[in-house]
Amino acid sequence: MSTKNIELEAELHEHDHDHEHHQSFITKYIFSTDHKIIAKQYLFTGIFWAFIGGLLSVVFRLQLGFPDMDLEWLRPFFGKWITINGKLDPEFYLALVTMHGTIMVFFVLTAGLSGTFSNYLIPLQIGARDMASGFINMLSYWFFFASSVVMFISFFIETGPASGGWVVYPPLSALPQAMSGSGLGMTMWLTAMALFIASTLLGGINYITTVINLRTKGMSFSRLPLTIWAFLLTAIIGLLSFPVLLAAALLLILDRSFGTSFYLAEIFINGEALPNMGGSPILYQHLFWFLGHPEVYIVLLPALGITSEVIATNSRKPIFGYRAMIGSMMGITILSFIVWAHHMFVTGMNPFLGSIFMLLTLIIAVPSAVKVFNYLTTLWKGNIVFTPAMLFSIGLVSFFISGGLTGIFLGNSAIDIQLHDTYFVVAHFHLVMGSAAFFGMMAGVYHWFPKMFGRMMDEKLGYVHFWLTFIGIYLVFFPMHYIGIAGFPRRYYSFTNFDTFSMFTDLNAFVSVAAIITFGAQIIFAFNFLYSIFKGRIAPANPWRSNTLEWTTPRNPGHGNWPGKIPEVYRWPYDYSKPGAKEDFIPQNIPYSQTPESNLPFEKDLVEKEKAEKES
Amino acid sequence: MNQAIENIEIIRDRRAMGMNPSKFIVWLFIVSIAMLFAALTSAYIVKQSGGEWLNFNLPGMFWITSIIIIVSSVTMQLALSSARADRFNRLRTYLIVTVLLGLAFLIGQYQSWKQLVELDVYFVGNPAGSFLYVLTGLHAAHIISGLIFLLIVIVSSFKLKIHSRSLIRIEICTTYWHFLGGLWLYLFMFLKLNH
Numbered sequence: 001m002s003t004k005n006i007e008l009e010a011e012l013h014e015h016d017h018d019h020e021h022h023q024s025f026i027t028k029y030i031f032s033t034d035h036k037i038i039a040k041q042y043l044f045t046g047i048f049w050a051f052i053g054g055l056l057s058v059v060f061r062l063q064l065g066f067p068d069m070d071l072e073w074l075r076p077f078f079g080k081w082i083t084i085n086g087k088l089d090p091e092f093y094l095a096l097v098t099m100h101g102t103i104m105v106f107f108v109l110t111a112g113l114s115g116t117f118s119n120y121l122i123p124l125q126i127g128a129r130d131m132a133s134g135f136i137n138m139l140s141y142w143f144f145f146a147s148s149v150v151m152f153i154s155f156f157i158e159t160g161p162a163s164g165g166w167v168v169y170p171p172l173s174a175l176p177q178a179m180s181g182s183g184l185g186m187t188m189w190l191t192a193m194a195l196f197i198a199s200t201l202l203g204g205i206n207y208i209t210t211v212i213n214l215r216t217k218g219m220s221f222s223r224l225p226l227t228i229w230a231f232l233l234t235a236i237i238g239l240l241s242f243p244v245l246l247a248a249a250l251l252l253i254l255d256r257s258f259g260t261s262f263y264l265a266e267i268f269i270n271g272e273a274l275p276n277m278g279g280s281p282i283l284y285q286h287l288f289w290f291l292g293h294p295e296v297y298i299v300l301l302p303a304l305g306i307t308s309e310v311i312a313t314n315s316r317k318p319i320f321g322y323r324a325m326i327g328s329m330m331g332i333t334i335l336s337f338i339v340w341a342h343h344m345f346v347t348g349m350n351p352f353l354g355s356i357f358m359l360l361t362l363i364i365a366v367p368s369a370v371k372v373f374n375y376l377t378t379l380w381k382g383n384i385v386f387t388p389a390m391l392f393s394i395g396l397v398s399f400f401i402s403g404g405l406t407g408i409f410l411g412n413s414a415i416d417i418q419l420h421d422t423y424f425v426v427a428h429f430h431l432v433m434g435s436a437a438f439f440g441m442m443a444g445v446y447h448w449f450p451k452m453f454g455r456m457m458d459e460k461l462g463y464v465h466f467w468l469t470f471i472g473i474y475l476v477f478f479p480m481h482y483i484g485i486a487g488f489p490r491r492y493y494s495f496t497n498f499d500t501f502s503m504f505t506d507l508n509a510f511v512s513v514a515a516i517i518t519f520g521a522q523i524i525f526a527f528n529f530l531y532s533i534f535k536g537r538i539a540p541a542n543p544w545r546s547n548t549l550e551w552t553t554p555r556n557p558g559h560g561n562w563p564g565k566i567p568e569v570y571r572w573p574y575d576y577s578k579p580g581a582k583e584d585f586i587p588q589n590i591p592y593s594q595t596p597e598s599n600l601p602f603e604k605d606l607v608e609k610e611k612a613e614k615e616s
Numbered sequence: 617m618n619q620a621i622e623n624i625e626i627i628r629d630r631r632a633m634g635m636n637p638s639k640f641i642v643w644l645f646i647v648s649i650a651m652l653f654a655a656l657t658s659a660y661i662v663k664q665s666g667g668e669w670l671n672f673n674l675p676g677m678f679w680i681t682s683i684i685i686i687v688s689s690v691t692m693q694l695a696l697s698s699a700r701a702d703r704f705n706r707l708r709t710y711l712i713v714t715v716l717l718g719l720a721f722l723i724g725q726y727q728s729w730k731q732l733v734e735l736d737v738y739f740v741g742n743p744a745g746s747f748l749y750v751l752t753g754l755h756a757a758h759i760i761s762g763l764i765f766l767l768i769v770i771v772s773s774f775k776l777k778i779h780s781r782s783l784i785r786i787e788i789c790t791t792y793w794h795f796l797g798g799l800w801l802y803l804f805m806f807l808k809l810n811h
Contacts (some may be wrong), residue, residue: 086677132637132638132641132781133638133641136641199671201648203649204644205645206641207643208640209637209640209641209644210637213635213637213640214637214639215743235678235695239644239647239648240647240651241651243648243649243651243652243655244654244655246650246652246653246655247652247655247656247659248655248749250754251656251659251750254746254750258739258740259740260739260740260743260746261662261740261741261742261743261746262743262746265668276670277668277741277742278661278668278670278742278743278744279663279743280663280666282666283659283662283663283666286662287655287659289802290655427740523665530754
């Protein structure tokens with residue numbers, strides 16, 4: 001007994017030390033182990049990358065929409081990548097496409113989305129003081145930061161950044177002599193990705209451990225907010241799939257730098273035979289897409305989780321089909337691992353195998369449709385409050401439907417022969433994955449901004465931002481379906497080289513103008529975001545009248561989140577507009593014994609149970 | 617005073633639920649390593665079925681290193697039970713023996729590479745050989761991480777920080793070491809069966 005006390009006291013002492021010691025700027029804001037600060041670090045880095053990635057897309061949209069345009073004015077930024085004729089260098093065009101994809105998929109929608117909201121919301125919504133390991137959490141961010149630095153520097157090297165597409169298929173990526181972007185830029189890409197994988201794994205391990213081990217009293221799995229379910233499943237997908245990407249990258253590094261032949265076989269380059277024998281580039285594709293497809297859901301699930309929370313809160317209704325939502329997310333999680341070969345229908349795969357992957361792929365439509373149905377039925381007859389976050393969530397549902405429908409075509413192994421690697425694919429995944437996840441992220445920022453910074457964002461600017469972005473995204477990606485059906489391949493430098501495609505010149509100019517306007521709308525967001533951090537209206541404790549635990553913390557939660565005891569949880573998080581209740585929401589920490597007027601018959605027994613637990 | 621109460625809260629909260637979080641973290645870490653090797657061995661099978669596969673005999677040294685790693689798991693387990701019984705000298709001895717066996721394993725693996733070279737199987741060449749080097753090399757890298765962990769445990773055992781009421785560190789280390797041993801046996805069996 002006495003030893004135990006000493007242990008406890010020793011630890012108390014350590015904690016006292018922590019509290020009394022005034023943290024310097026560096027330990028508080030830079031090398032912080034506090035999940036809220038780390039979340040903000042992820043958010044700021046993610047927004048930074050989103051702007052870089054968006055700018056790159058604007059540059060290559062200029063090339064695609066206005067092939068005759070004089071780009072001389074970009075020379076101060078891109079130097080020798082603008083040719084003497086004032087045109088974009090074709091190889092640099094490929095680098096732009098590659099980096100846009102890499103940045104958006106990994107740095108913005110994986111790290112920026114999961115990193116921000118998993119870190120911020122998991123401890124706050126499950127009622128924990130912090131993550132299971134603050135140190136691992138800090139390490140996770142700094143691995144991401146290091147990865148970002150390496151990726152960013154690769155823009156400024158002589159041979160340019162990686163240019164083999166974000167999937168970096170060998171042999172193009174495996175042979176430094178293949179193109180200038182396959183040289184040092186590719187090495188830096190692989191280094192950055194290895195660091196990124198380490199970051200994601202460290203983060204994910206922490207998220208899973210925290211959700212499973214550190215829930216507050218009463219927070220059973222059937223009372224978890226859907227956000228947390230989504231983050232948990234996302235982290236599980238990441239834990240199982242990112243090591244596979246690491247294996248793929250490792251073998252690629254060995255092929256590139258040490259002369260092995262995992263992915264290389266019988267290649268002639270510039271008329272010279274390479275010594276490599278016995279490898280297979282398809283092997284890389286299998287390994288890559290075993291991550292690559294689950295990655296789609298790593299990007300999408302957190303956005304869907306955020307949407308569930310925002311839509312339920314702002315419809316003032318319980319989420320429709322809470323268990324069906326969890327079930328469909330679990331279904332998506334499992335299915336995401338057994339459909340990867342639908343990215344490889346045209347690699348000469350056995351057609352029978354293709355049919356199996358087609359069948360599995362199309363089954364994903366079922367849980368996805370269940371989710372869409374549940375969003376719509378939650379909105380149905382709700383007292384909808386159109387906050388900017390709500391608009392972005394509804395926008396997500398819209399993109400999820402319109403982008404998901406084209407997935408049914410693409411998942412079909414026969415139709416895919418025509419559509420593979422065309423703009424139809426580009427339109428599909430930008431709507432269903434890119435824009436949907438981006439809207440989820442925006443919904444999250446608008447919804448939890450008051451908690452993060454203690455101030456409100458400006459609603460009017462939020463509405464302008466939403467409508468410009470929402471309409472803009474449809475104007476950008478809808479026409480791409482037609483260009484794709486007509487057969488134009490993605491990643492091509494120019495549409496004007498073939499007469500067949502000249503008819504799309506106007507359409508492409510239109511898409512480019514829409515893209516520039518959509519990008520411009522994000523500047524409104526950036527202004528609103530930065531301005532509101534310092535000058536926004538002071539946020540009330542619970543601005544959206546929401547049920548989850550994060551709104552029971554003080555306006556600016558300190559280290560440890562709750563100044564006193566951690567609240568206990570007595571009910572699920574979706575008691576909105578419960579018949580008989582005084583208010584139209586009952587937070588999770590209100591016991592049933594305090595709400596006799598609205599308790600349902602079976603909940604009356606829970607009152608007894610609560611009493612019994614209190615006494616014991 | 618309030619501060620102190622709050623701190624007691626923190627400690628209680630952290631211990632309220634289920635498994636010790638650090639142990640859980642290690643298990644998840646193990647899952648990710650398992651996936652890494654699952655990916656590589658799957659790639660091995662896919663590549664092998666693709667033809668152009670070089671056939672050769674596995675180095676006989678693998679039998680010896682397998683026995684070494686099994687013995688080291690036994691000594692690791694003995695170290696853990698010594699810690700549980702607060703028998704510090706035995707604890708340290710077993711830990712040091714485990715480290716020495718781990719080093720012997722690494723030397724053995726290096727010898728097996730030499731045997732491969734004698735068989736004209738090189739790292740650069742047919743993927744059949746390259747895979748063997750990658751699987752053993754990557755496993756050896758993890759063994760090195762395990763040895764570093766063991767050294768940390770040895771240092772804390774000399775500082776008397778490991779005893780029957782403070783077992784988490786050595787328990788985690790044991791879990792990890794058993795996993796690395798099991799991983800090697802899996803790789804060896806896998807290579808035996810798919811050759």
